[in-house]
Amino acid sequence: MYDYLVVGSGLYGAVFAQQAKAAGKSVLVIDKRPNIAGNVYTEKVEGINFHKYGAHIFHTNNTKVWNYITQFATFNRFTNSPVANYKGELYSMPFNMYTFNKMWGVVTPEEAAAKIEEKKKEITGEPQNLEEQAISLVGRDIYEKLVKGYTEKQWGRDCKELPAFIIKRLPVRLTFDNNYFNALYQGIPVGGYTKMIANLLDGIEVRLGVDYLENKTEYDAMAEKIVYTGAIDAYFDYKLGNLEYRSVGFENEVLDQPNFQGNAAVNYTDRETPWTRIIEHKWFEFGKDEDGNDIPKTIISREYSSEWKPGDEPYYPVNDEKNSKLYSQYKELAEKEDKVIFGGRLGEYKYYDMDAVIDAALAMAEKELTIK
Numbered sequence: 001m002y003d004y005l006v007v008g009s010g011l012y013g014a015v016f017a018q019q020a021k022a023a024g025k026s027v028l029v030i031d032k033r034p035n036i037a038g039n040v041y042t043e044k045v046e047g048i049n050f051h052k053y054g055a056h057i058f059h060t061n062n063t064k065v066w067n068y069i070t071q072f073a074t075f076n077r078f079t080n081s082p083v084a085n086y087k088g089e090l091y092s093m094p095f096n097m098y099t100f101n102k103m104w105g106v107v108t109p110e111e112a113a114a115k116i117e118e119k120k121k122e123i124t125g126e127p128q129n130l131e132e133q134a135i136s137l138v139g140r141d142i143y144e145k146l147v148k149g150y151t152e153k154q155w156g157r158d159c160k161e162l163p164a165f166i167i168k169r170l171p172v173r174l175t176f177d178n179n180y181f182n183a184l185y186q187g188i189p190v191g192g193y194t195k196m197i198a199n200l201l202d203g204i205e206v207r208l209g210v211d212y213l214e215n216k217t218e219y220d221a222m223a224e225k226i227v228y229t230g231a232i233d234a235y236f237d238y239k240l241g242n243l244e245y246r247s248v249g250f251e252n253e254v255l256d257q258p259n260f261q262g263n264a265a266v267n268y269t270d271r272e273t274p275w276t277r278i279i280e281h282k283w284f285e286f287g288k289d290e291d292g293n294d295i296p297k298t299i300i301s302r303e304y305s306s307e308w309k310p311g312d313e314p315y316y317p318v319n320d321e322k323n324s325k326l327y328s329q330y331k332e333l334a335e336k337e338d339k340v341i342f343g344g345r346l347g348e349y350k351y352y353d354m355d356a357v358i359d360a361a362l363a364m365a366e367k368e369l370t371i372k
Contacts, residue, residue: 002026005222007212008229010038011357012344014200016227018072019365021204028223029201030210035194036201038229039313040354042192046254046297047289048282049192053313054248054303055265055279056193059183060355066185069358073196075187078284081178082265082277086145092178093267094171095138095146103141109174115139116172133164138172149271154305155246163320188284220339225368229344231314232330240329243349244307245314251275251302258287260298275302317349341368 003025006013014036017027035041039053057080060066084091092098100112119139127133130151134143147167148159155162171182189196212219213234220226228235233243264283268275279301289295308314317323327349334342343364345352352360 002028002223004028004225004227005030005219006227006229007031007219008038008344009033009036009197009201009206009208010229010344011040011197011354012347012361013038013227013229014197015068015358015361016341016343016365017204018200019362020369023365023369025369027204029204029206030212030219031206031208032211034209036206036208037194037197039315040193040197042194044192045299047295048297048299049188049285050252050281050299051193051279051284051301054250054301054315055281055284056354057181057186057188057284058354059181059186060353061182061184062355062359063184065355065358065362068362069196072199073189073191075185076190076285078188078264078286079178079186080180080265081263082180082267083261083263084146084150084267084269085273086149086269087272089145091146093146094173094178094180095142096173096178097176098178099142099146103145112174127164129160130162130164130166131159133167134159134170137167137170146269148269149273150267150269150276152271153274153276156305156307190285191290224339226340227364228340228342229347231346232327232334232342232349235340235342236330236333240333241326242310243326243330244318244323245312246316246318247306247308247312248315249304249306251304253300253302255298255300257298258294258296260300274304276305277303279303314346317345317351319349319351323349 004020004027006017006027006029009029009031013029017029020027040056041052042049043052057078058075082093084093091102097109097112100106100115104115106112106115116139119141120136122140123132123136127136134147151159260280261278263280265277265279267277281299282295287295341364342348343361344357
Protein backbone atom coordinates (compact mmCIF):
# COMPACT_ATOMS: atom_id res chain seq x y z
CA MET A 1 0.00 0.00 0.00
CA TYR A 2 1.47 3.33 -1.12
CA ASP A 3 0.86 6.57 0.75
CA TYR A 4 0.26 8.41 -2.56
CA LEU A 5 -0.61 7.39 -6.08
CA VAL A 6 0.17 10.30 -8.41
CA VAL A 7 -1.70 10.17 -11.72
CA GLY A 8 0.33 12.09 -14.31
CA SER A 9 4.06 12.81 -14.44
CA GLY A 10 3.86 16.42 -15.65
CA LEU A 11 5.07 19.35 -13.55
CA TYR A 12 2.35 19.21 -10.88
CA GLY A 13 2.59 15.44 -10.40
CA ALA A 14 6.40 15.38 -10.40
CA VAL A 15 6.73 18.24 -7.89
CA PHE A 16 4.14 16.74 -5.54
CA ALA A 17 5.76 13.28 -5.80
CA GLN A 18 9.21 14.72 -5.05
CA GLN A 19 7.91 16.55 -1.98
CA ALA A 20 6.05 13.47 -0.71
CA LYS A 21 9.13 11.27 -1.09
CA ALA A 22 11.28 13.91 0.67
CA ALA A 23 8.77 13.76 3.56
CA GLY A 24 9.34 10.02 3.84
CA LYS A 25 6.15 8.93 2.06
CA SER A 26 5.89 6.00 -0.35
CA VAL A 27 4.84 7.17 -3.82
CA LEU A 28 3.85 5.53 -7.10
CA VAL A 29 3.60 7.74 -10.22
CA ILE A 30 1.64 6.48 -13.24
CA ASP A 31 1.16 8.04 -16.66
CA LYS A 32 -0.77 6.88 -19.70
CA ARG A 33 1.86 8.26 -22.07
CA PRO A 34 4.96 6.20 -22.87
CA ASN A 35 7.12 8.99 -21.40
CA ILE A 36 7.36 11.16 -18.30
CA ALA A 37 7.04 14.97 -18.22
CA GLY A 38 3.54 15.55 -19.62
CA ASN A 39 3.34 18.52 -21.99
CA VAL A 40 6.81 19.81 -21.04
CA TYR A 41 8.33 16.63 -22.54
CA THR A 42 11.43 17.23 -24.65
CA GLU A 43 13.33 14.66 -26.69
CA LYS A 44 16.70 14.77 -28.48
CA VAL A 45 16.40 14.98 -32.25
CA GLU A 46 19.54 15.72 -34.33
CA GLY A 47 21.24 16.94 -31.13
CA ILE A 48 18.41 19.44 -30.48
CA ASN A 49 16.08 19.33 -27.44
CA PHE A 50 12.78 19.20 -29.28
CA HIS A 51 9.70 20.50 -27.39
CA LYS A 52 7.22 17.84 -28.56
CA TYR A 53 4.05 19.45 -27.14
CA GLY A 54 4.88 23.06 -27.96
CA ALA A 55 7.37 25.60 -26.69
CA HIS A 56 7.75 25.97 -22.94
CA ILE A 57 9.73 28.96 -21.68
CA PHE A 58 10.18 29.14 -17.95
CA HIS A 59 9.70 32.58 -16.38
CA THR A 60 8.86 33.69 -12.85
CA ASN A 61 9.10 36.47 -10.30
CA ASN A 62 8.59 33.92 -7.52
CA THR A 63 11.95 33.46 -5.76
CA LYS A 64 10.66 30.50 -3.75
CA VAL A 65 9.68 28.64 -6.94
CA TRP A 66 12.97 29.56 -8.64
CA ASN A 67 15.06 28.36 -5.68
CA TYR A 68 13.09 25.13 -5.61
CA ILE A 69 13.21 24.22 -9.32
CA THR A 70 16.88 25.15 -9.80
CA GLN A 71 17.76 22.26 -7.47
CA PHE A 72 16.71 19.96 -10.33
CA ALA A 73 18.00 21.83 -13.39
CA THR A 74 20.46 24.48 -14.42
CA PHE A 75 18.69 27.12 -16.51
CA ASN A 76 20.30 28.93 -19.44
CA ARG A 77 19.86 32.64 -20.16
CA PHE A 78 17.29 32.31 -22.94
CA THR A 79 15.15 35.46 -23.25
CA ASN A 80 11.89 35.27 -25.15
CA SER A 81 11.85 37.94 -27.89
CA PRO A 82 9.30 36.83 -30.48
CA VAL A 83 9.07 38.37 -33.95
CA ALA A 84 5.74 39.04 -35.67
CA ASN A 85 5.49 38.37 -39.40
CA TYR A 86 2.59 40.19 -41.07
CA LYS A 87 2.57 39.31 -44.79
CA GLY A 88 6.37 39.47 -44.87
CA GLU A 89 6.71 42.62 -42.74
CA LEU A 90 8.60 41.86 -39.51
CA TYR A 91 7.82 43.56 -36.20
CA SER A 92 9.22 43.30 -32.68
CA MET A 93 7.10 41.81 -29.92
CA PRO A 94 5.97 42.79 -27.36
CA PHE A 95 5.00 46.24 -28.67
CA ASN A 96 7.95 48.54 -28.06
CA MET A 97 9.90 51.35 -29.70
CA TYR A 98 11.21 49.06 -32.46
CA THR A 99 7.57 48.17 -33.30
CA PHE A 100 6.42 51.80 -33.31
CA ASN A 101 9.38 52.94 -35.38
CA LYS A 102 8.67 50.28 -38.03
CA MET A 103 4.90 50.93 -37.96
CA TRP A 104 4.87 54.75 -37.97
CA GLY A 105 8.45 55.97 -38.42
CA VAL A 106 8.47 57.57 -34.95
CA VAL A 107 11.87 57.85 -33.28
CA THR A 108 11.31 59.14 -29.75
CA PRO A 109 9.10 57.77 -26.95
CA GLU A 110 7.28 61.11 -26.91
CA GLU A 111 6.34 60.77 -30.60
CA ALA A 112 5.25 57.16 -30.07
CA ALA A 113 3.07 58.08 -27.07
CA ALA A 114 1.42 60.92 -29.02
CA LYS A 115 0.72 58.59 -31.96
CA ILE A 116 -0.83 55.93 -29.69
CA GLU A 117 -3.00 58.55 -27.94
CA GLU A 118 -4.27 59.83 -31.29
CA LYS A 119 -5.04 56.27 -32.54
CA LYS A 120 -6.82 55.22 -29.33
CA LYS A 121 -9.43 57.99 -29.68
CA GLU A 122 -11.38 55.85 -32.13
CA ILE A 123 -12.95 54.00 -29.19
CA THR A 124 -15.09 56.06 -26.85
CA GLY A 125 -16.66 54.51 -23.78
CA GLU A 126 -16.04 51.11 -22.26
CA PRO A 127 -14.69 48.53 -24.81
CA GLN A 128 -17.37 45.89 -25.45
CA ASN A 129 -15.20 43.16 -27.01
CA LEU A 130 -11.61 42.21 -27.74
CA GLU A 131 -11.41 44.28 -30.93
CA GLU A 132 -12.48 47.49 -29.16
CA GLN A 133 -10.22 46.71 -26.20
CA ALA A 134 -7.16 46.30 -28.45
CA ILE A 135 -7.88 49.47 -30.43
CA SER A 136 -8.35 51.40 -27.16
CA LEU A 137 -4.88 50.24 -26.06
CA VAL A 138 -2.76 50.50 -29.24
CA GLY A 139 -4.89 51.84 -32.08
CA ARG A 140 -6.27 50.23 -35.23
CA ASP A 141 -3.06 49.79 -37.30
CA ILE A 142 -1.32 47.68 -34.66
CA TYR A 143 -4.57 45.84 -33.94
CA GLU A 144 -5.14 45.00 -37.64
CA LYS A 145 -1.57 43.90 -38.32
CA LEU A 146 -0.39 42.31 -35.07
CA VAL A 147 -3.42 41.33 -32.97
CA LYS A 148 -6.50 40.52 -35.06
CA GLY A 149 -5.40 37.62 -37.31
CA TYR A 150 -3.29 35.91 -34.67
CA THR A 151 -5.98 36.10 -31.99
CA GLU A 152 -8.74 34.86 -34.33
CA LYS A 153 -6.60 31.86 -35.33
CA GLN A 154 -5.75 31.20 -31.68
CA TRP A 155 -9.35 31.20 -30.47
CA GLY A 156 -11.21 30.21 -33.63
CA ARG A 157 -13.57 33.15 -33.16
CA ASP A 158 -13.93 36.68 -34.52
CA CYS A 159 -12.35 39.33 -32.27
CA LYS A 160 -15.74 41.04 -32.00
CA GLU A 161 -17.09 37.85 -30.37
CA LEU A 162 -14.27 37.53 -27.84
CA PRO A 163 -14.42 39.16 -24.39
CA ALA A 164 -12.35 42.30 -23.81
CA PHE A 165 -10.60 40.90 -20.71
CA ILE A 166 -8.47 38.44 -22.75
CA ILE A 167 -6.11 41.30 -23.65
CA LYS A 168 -6.74 43.75 -20.82
CA ARG A 169 -2.96 44.09 -20.40
CA LEU A 170 -1.36 44.19 -23.84
CA PRO A 171 2.25 45.09 -23.04
CA VAL A 172 3.08 48.51 -24.53
CA ARG A 173 6.60 49.75 -23.87
CA LEU A 174 8.08 53.11 -24.74
CA THR A 175 11.58 51.56 -24.55
CA PHE A 176 13.69 49.43 -26.88
CA ASP A 177 13.04 46.30 -24.81
CA ASN A 178 12.25 43.06 -26.66
CA ASN A 179 12.09 40.85 -23.56
CA TYR A 180 8.56 39.41 -23.71
CA PHE A 181 8.24 38.50 -20.03
CA ASN A 182 8.42 40.94 -17.15
CA ALA A 183 10.15 38.25 -15.10
CA LEU A 184 13.12 38.39 -12.78
CA TYR A 185 14.06 34.80 -13.65
CA GLN A 186 13.71 33.12 -17.02
CA GLY A 187 15.37 30.51 -19.18
CA ILE A 188 15.27 26.93 -20.43
CA PRO A 189 16.59 23.94 -18.45
CA VAL A 190 19.96 22.89 -19.86
CA GLY A 191 19.53 19.40 -21.32
CA GLY A 192 15.76 19.83 -21.72
CA TYR A 193 12.67 19.58 -19.53
CA THR A 194 12.53 15.77 -19.54
CA LYS A 195 15.88 15.65 -17.75
CA MET A 196 14.54 18.12 -15.15
CA ILE A 197 11.41 15.99 -14.54
CA ALA A 198 13.58 12.84 -14.33
CA ASN A 199 15.60 14.59 -11.59
CA LEU A 200 12.39 15.46 -9.72
CA LEU A 201 11.28 11.81 -9.94
CA ASP A 202 14.67 10.37 -8.97
CA GLY A 203 14.21 7.35 -6.70
CA ILE A 204 10.40 7.30 -7.19
CA GLU A 205 8.64 4.33 -8.79
CA VAL A 206 7.12 5.33 -12.15
CA ARG A 207 4.91 3.18 -14.40
CA LEU A 208 4.28 4.40 -17.96
CA GLY A 209 1.68 3.45 -20.55
CA VAL A 210 -0.87 2.97 -17.77
CA ASP A 211 -4.42 4.35 -17.97
CA TYR A 212 -5.69 5.13 -14.47
CA LEU A 213 -9.31 5.69 -15.51
CA GLU A 214 -9.52 2.27 -17.20
CA ASN A 215 -8.55 0.48 -13.97
CA LYS A 216 -9.60 3.06 -11.42
CA THR A 217 -10.87 0.68 -8.71
CA GLU A 218 -7.68 -1.38 -8.85
CA TYR A 219 -5.41 1.69 -8.62
CA ASP A 220 -7.48 3.39 -5.93
CA ALA A 221 -6.98 0.32 -3.75
CA MET A 222 -3.18 0.68 -4.05
CA ALA A 223 -2.80 3.94 -2.13
CA GLU A 224 -4.10 5.90 0.83
CA LYS A 225 -4.56 9.01 -1.34
CA ILE A 226 -4.68 9.82 -5.03
CA VAL A 227 -3.20 12.95 -6.65
CA TYR A 228 -5.05 13.25 -9.95
CA THR A 229 -3.71 15.64 -12.62
CA GLY A 230 -5.86 14.50 -15.57
CA ALA A 231 -8.98 16.20 -16.89
CA ILE A 232 -11.54 16.69 -14.13
CA ASP A 233 -14.53 15.95 -16.41
CA ALA A 234 -12.90 12.68 -17.57
CA TYR A 235 -12.50 11.63 -13.92
CA PHE A 236 -16.26 11.87 -13.47
CA ASP A 237 -16.86 10.15 -16.83
CA TYR A 238 -18.20 13.42 -18.36
CA LYS A 239 -21.48 12.91 -16.48
CA LEU A 240 -22.26 16.64 -16.39
CA GLY A 241 -21.00 17.20 -19.96
CA ASN A 242 -17.66 17.99 -21.63
CA LEU A 243 -15.53 20.96 -20.64
CA GLU A 244 -14.16 22.74 -23.72
CA TYR A 245 -10.51 23.32 -24.60
CA ARG A 246 -8.49 24.75 -27.40
CA SER A 247 -6.00 22.31 -28.84
CA VAL A 248 -2.78 22.81 -30.82
CA GLY A 249 -1.57 20.73 -33.75
CA PHE A 250 2.06 20.62 -34.87
CA GLU A 251 3.68 20.08 -38.24
CA ASN A 252 7.33 19.27 -37.54
CA GLU A 253 10.19 19.30 -40.03
CA VAL A 254 13.88 18.51 -39.74
CA LEU A 255 15.71 20.77 -42.20
CA ASP A 256 19.17 20.18 -43.60
CA GLN A 257 20.24 23.77 -42.94
CA PRO A 258 21.68 25.50 -39.86
CA ASN A 259 19.18 28.37 -39.59
CA PHE A 260 15.58 28.69 -40.77
CA GLN A 261 14.28 31.91 -39.19
CA GLY A 262 17.00 33.15 -36.83
CA ASN A 263 14.69 33.22 -33.80
CA ALA A 264 12.99 30.70 -31.50
CA ALA A 265 9.48 32.02 -32.19
CA VAL A 266 7.96 33.86 -35.14
CA ASN A 267 4.23 34.67 -34.90
CA TYR A 268 2.30 34.84 -38.18
CA THR A 269 -0.23 37.57 -37.50
CA ASP A 270 -2.19 37.69 -40.77
CA ARG A 271 -5.41 35.68 -41.05
CA GLU A 272 -4.45 34.02 -44.35
CA THR A 273 -1.41 32.06 -43.06
CA PRO A 274 -2.99 28.94 -41.54
CA TRP A 275 -0.46 28.46 -38.74
CA THR A 276 -0.21 30.76 -35.73
CA ARG A 277 3.55 30.59 -35.31
CA ILE A 278 6.72 28.71 -36.20
CA ILE A 279 9.05 27.53 -33.45
CA GLU A 280 12.71 26.83 -34.29
CA HIS A 281 13.75 24.69 -31.34
CA LYS A 282 17.54 25.01 -31.52
CA TRP A 283 17.42 28.73 -30.59
CA PHE A 284 16.09 27.91 -27.11
CA GLU A 285 19.65 26.73 -26.49
CA PHE A 286 21.41 29.20 -28.79
CA GLY A 287 21.94 26.70 -31.63
CA LYS A 288 24.58 24.76 -29.69
CA ASP A 289 24.73 21.14 -28.54
CA GLU A 290 25.74 20.14 -25.02
CA ASP A 291 29.43 20.40 -25.91
CA GLY A 292 29.00 23.94 -27.20
CA ASN A 293 29.27 22.98 -30.90
CA ASP A 294 27.09 24.51 -33.62
CA ILE A 295 24.31 22.12 -34.70
CA PRO A 296 24.30 21.71 -38.51
CA LYS A 297 20.57 20.94 -38.90
CA THR A 298 17.43 22.57 -37.53
CA ILE A 299 13.91 21.51 -36.50
CA ILE A 300 10.87 23.70 -36.99
CA SER A 301 7.28 23.26 -35.79
CA ARG A 302 4.34 25.01 -37.39
CA GLU A 303 1.56 25.42 -34.82
CA TYR A 304 -2.12 25.25 -35.69
CA SER A 305 -4.79 26.17 -33.16
CA SER A 306 -8.04 24.17 -33.19
CA GLU A 307 -11.20 23.38 -31.22
CA TRP A 308 -10.53 20.41 -28.98
CA LYS A 309 -12.37 17.16 -29.67
CA PRO A 310 -12.11 13.84 -27.78
CA GLY A 311 -8.81 12.18 -28.69
CA ASP A 312 -6.98 15.52 -29.10
CA GLU A 313 -4.54 16.85 -26.54
CA PRO A 314 -6.32 19.51 -24.44
CA TYR A 315 -4.14 22.64 -24.11
CA TYR A 316 -6.05 25.76 -23.11
CA PRO A 317 -9.23 25.74 -21.03
CA VAL A 318 -11.94 27.92 -22.57
CA ASN A 319 -12.65 29.92 -19.41
CA ASP A 320 -15.84 31.54 -20.65
CA GLU A 321 -19.00 31.79 -18.56
CA LYS A 322 -20.53 28.51 -19.75
CA ASN A 323 -17.41 26.43 -19.09
CA SER A 324 -16.60 28.15 -15.80
CA LYS A 325 -20.11 27.28 -14.58
CA LEU A 326 -19.71 23.64 -15.62
CA TYR A 327 -16.28 23.45 -13.98
CA SER A 328 -17.69 24.78 -10.69
CA GLN A 329 -20.23 21.90 -10.74
CA TYR A 330 -17.42 19.37 -11.30
CA LYS A 331 -15.43 21.06 -8.53
CA GLU A 332 -18.32 20.45 -6.13
CA LEU A 333 -18.16 16.75 -6.99
CA ALA A 334 -14.37 16.79 -6.58
CA GLU A 335 -14.64 18.24 -3.08
CA LYS A 336 -16.70 15.21 -2.02
CA GLU A 337 -13.88 12.84 -3.03
CA ASP A 338 -11.98 12.97 0.25
CA LYS A 339 -9.31 10.51 -0.92
CA VAL A 340 -8.47 12.44 -4.11
CA ILE A 341 -6.52 15.68 -4.69
CA PHE A 342 -7.23 17.34 -8.04
CA GLY A 343 -4.33 19.44 -9.30
CA GLY A 344 -2.73 21.11 -12.31
CA ARG A 345 -4.01 22.61 -15.54
CA LEU A 346 -6.50 19.81 -16.34
CA GLY A 347 -7.43 18.84 -12.78
CA GLU A 348 -8.29 22.45 -11.96
CA TYR A 349 -9.41 23.52 -15.47
CA LYS A 350 -7.13 26.52 -15.31
CA TYR A 351 -4.60 28.15 -17.61
CA TYR A 352 -1.46 27.89 -15.51
CA ASP A 353 2.04 29.15 -16.30
CA MET A 354 4.72 26.66 -15.27
CA ASP A 355 5.82 28.60 -12.20
CA ALA A 356 2.21 28.77 -10.95
CA VAL A 357 1.87 24.98 -11.40
CA ILE A 358 5.01 24.43 -9.30
CA ASP A 359 3.80 26.91 -6.68
CA ALA A 360 0.38 25.20 -6.47
CA ALA A 361 1.97 21.74 -6.16
CA LEU A 362 4.34 22.95 -3.42
CA ALA A 363 1.44 24.58 -1.53
CA MET A 364 -0.66 21.40 -1.78
CA ALA A 365 2.29 19.25 -0.65
CA GLU A 366 2.91 21.54 2.31
CA LYS A 367 -0.75 21.37 3.33
CA GLU A 368 -0.94 17.58 2.85
CA LEU A 369 2.37 16.56 4.34
CA THR A 370 2.51 18.80 7.40
CA ILE A 371 -1.11 19.04 8.55
CA LYS A 372 -2.62 15.66 9.23
